[in-house]
Amino acid sequence: MAATNNTQDGVTPPEPHKIYDTILVLDFGSQFTHLITRRLRELNVYSEMLPCTQKLSELTWKPKGVILSGGPYSVYADDAPHVDPEVFNLNVPILGICYGLQELAWNHGKNVAAGEKREYGRTALQVTRHKGKLEHIDRLFEGLEDGLEVWMSHGDKLSQLPDRFVTIAETGSAPFAGVAHEEKEYYGIQFHPEVTHTPRGSQVIKNFAVNICKAQQNWTMESFIGKEIERIRALVGEKGQVIGAVSGGVDSTVAAKLMQEAIGDRFHAVFVDNGVMRLNEAKEVEETLTKGLNINLTVVNAGELFLSRLAGVADPEKKRKIIGGTFIDIFDQKAKEISEAAKNTPLAGNIEWFLQGTLYPDVIESISFKGPSATIKTHHNVGGLPEKMNLKLIEPLRELFKDEVRALGTTMGIPEDLVWRHPFPGPGIAIRIIGEVTPERIRIAQEADKIWIDEIKAAGYYRAISQAYAAVMGVKSVAVVGDQRLHGEVIWLRAVQTTDFMTADVFEDFSVGWLKHVGARIANEVSGVARVGYEITGKPPATIELE
Numbered sequence: 001m002a003a004t005n006n007t008q009d010g011v012t013p014p015e016p017h018k019i020y021d022t023i024l025v026l027d028f029g030s031q032f033t034h035l036i037t038r039r040l041r042e043l044n045v046y047s048e049m050l051p052c053t054q055k056l057s058e059l060t061w062k063p064k065g066v067i068l069s070g071g072p073y074s075v076y077a078d079d080a081p082h083v084d085p086e087v088f089n090l091n092v093p094i095l096g097i098c099y100g101l102q103e104l105a106w107n108h109g110k111n112v113a114a115g116e117k118r119e120y121g122r123t124a125l126q127v128t129r130h131k132g133k134l135e136h137i138d139r140l141f142e143g144l145e146d147g148l149e150v151w152m153s154h155g156d157k158l159s160q161l162p163d164r165f166v167t168i169a170e171t172g173s174a175p176f177a178g179v180a181h182e183e184k185e186y187y188g189i190q191f192h193p194e195v196t197h198t199p200r201g202s203q204v205i206k207n208f209a210v211n212i213c214k215a216q217q218n219w220t221m222e223s224f225i226g227k228e229i230e231r232i233r234a235l236v237g238e239k240g241q242v243i244g245a246v247s248g249g250v251d252s253t254v255a256a257k258l259m260q261e262a263i264g265d266r267f268h269a270v271f272v273d274n275g276v277m278r279l280n281e282a283k284e285v286e287e288t289l290t291k292g293l294n295i296n297l298t299v300v301n302a303g304e305l306f307l308s309r310l311a312g313v314a315d316p317e318k319k320r321k322i323i324g325g326t327f328i329d330i331f332d333q334k335a336k337e338i339s340e341a342a343k344n345t346p347l348a349g350n351i352e353w354f355l356q357g358t359l360y361p362d363v364i365e366s367i368s369f370k371g372p373s374a375t376i377k378t379h380h381n382v383g384g385l386p387e388k389m390n391l392k393l394i395e396p397l398r399e400l401f402k403d404e405v406r407a408l409g410t411t412m413g414i415p416e417d418l419v420w421r422h423p424f425p426g427p428g429i430a431i432r433i434i435g436e437v438t439p440e441r442i443r444i445a446q447e448a449d450k451i452w453i454d455e456i457k458a459a460g461y462y463r464a465i466s467q468a469y470a471a472v473m474g475v476k477s478v479a480v481v482g483d484q485r486l487h488g489e490v491i492w493l494r495a496v497q498t499t500d501f502m503t504a505d506v507f508e509d510f511s512v513g514w515l516k517h518v519g520a521r522i523a524n525e526v527s528g529v530a531r532v533g534y535e536i537t538g539k540p541p542a543t544i545e546l547e
């Protein structure tokens, strides 16, 4: 069923929502909306999220079911968002969660009002079973024990049952904690099944998606790989060529591997060694990508150029700009060379495409009903390049969450230590050295970081930590080594836990004794180090990186 023709021939390659049974999640701005999509995908049911304002006539595919998410508004307020009424003509099951339940009720009698008090936290759910004539509506809570623990977060409530609905669950304070339409497959629940505080929430979501919507559970990485490869081939055509910047990080490596599988050497990867990578990293990235993964890779050794442009510069933003600018100069130049050479490749055409490792959270962030968040930092090291070079974007990971990218990488045979590698910023250790970046400081930062990460791995902490590094504080301090005075560098160790990198907690599981052991190793083994500290500030206020 997948198209094999080129798009230029007028056939659009099918997107996942056209291939897999898809549950559409309409977002009313809850903090948890993306978790609904995550939970569904964990059940191997494909799901996509769109803003609640989505015009359903503009949708080019038909969902198997629709979930209306929670949201911060009150349905009865003048400026409250409302779903396109066409949703009720799709003839598919609908599940309303929290605001979504209230939105269902608003559309069936408008009986929603402010409650006397907010209900926030865990509570026990009493399920009402109907059997007999209404047996079909018992399916939402099938297999769930009475009194199950659910998590609530609302201030409004249904003041009476919506027209033609019956109660399917209640709690001490919410008589309409679950409702269902007598005939149509409309369900509403006041609690949040998508959060982990509702331990059996996944079962509720599964009952809706699989038992009620009859969605197939066929969203697996194996199946995604095959379909995505077909899609890339259809998009790029028989001769098109693609260029992409790869960093050795998870996202760009997995994206590059997919391209290699799809079009072989017509994908050209470029890796820039900017001289501020981790110790031996440039060599390792090169080996893994070429020997391990068979990717058509060009390595540009540009360490000296980067360092010469960074000489004497201490301002963090200037450092970032210099690195970003130099990166673009180099990439642009290399891309031109590769394009020229590509023209002489028999059977292949021009480079028309640019690979980007965009992930689903970036997509969600840009389409969420709340609108793009003002605080997010986008670190596109290759920003602006595709337009400048007149290339079309290809983004094979744009439907995936990070953990799905990791699963995909593992399935494609990418080594575990790369798949689980902590993210590394494009400007590298240049933003982990406060002040001027000198070869000596780079050496010290690299050697200290190697010891820190090796120790973290040996102690089994690596995967529990989201990001860890050793930095150079850029101020000198006095130490005494072998009766000699040392005026040396100060090493700053950081390790944080986070899910979204927007906020982060300091990693707390290290014992002081263990930290002392690592500190002693760094001070002893890395020459020029006077002292070592472990950072205890979370984000906010401190950012994850030092600069």
Ligand SMILES: Nc1ncnc2c1ncn2[C@@H]1O[C@H](COP(=O)(O)OP(=O)(O)OP(=O)(O)O)[C@@H](O)[C@H]1O
Residues within 6 Å of the ligand: 244, 245, 246, 247, 248, 249, 250, 251, 252, 253, 270, 271, 272, 273, 274, 357, 379, 380, 381, 382, 421, 422, 423, 424, 425, 426
């Ligand atoms: N040294 C580099 N050489 C080539 N491309 C790079 C380099 N550093 C960054 N890039 C490009 O910038 C993009 C963004 O970097 P970013 O660190 O956000 O993602 P990543 O490296 O792919 O994955 P991860 O988030 O796991 O580090 C990369 O995907 C890659 O295209």
Ligand SMILES: O=c1[nH]c(=O)c2[nH+]cn([C@@H]3O[C@H](COP(=O)(O)O)[C@@H](O)[C@H]3O)c2[nH]1
Residues within 6 Å of the ligand: 320, 377, 379, 380, 381, 423, 424, 425, 426, 427, 467, 501, 539, 542, 543, 544, 545, 546, 547
């Ligand atoms: O590619 C990048 N270019 C950058 O300039 C940059 N600055 C920060 N980061 C990464 O972003 C995440 C959040 O970092 P901060 O808390 O320091 O803003 C962390 O994962 C940081 O490593 C960068 N990545």
Ligand SMILES: NC(=O)CC[C@H](N)C(=O)O
Residues within 6 Å of the ligand: 030, 069, 070, 071, 072, 073, 074, 097, 098, 099, 100, 153, 154, 155, 156, 157
């Ligand atoms: N979490 C929610 O969806 C809350 C819905 C609505 N704003 C309420 O307070 O009841």
Ligand SMILES: [Mg+2]
Residues within 6 Å of the ligand: 247, 249, 250, 423, 424, 425, 426
């Ligand atoms: Mg990276």
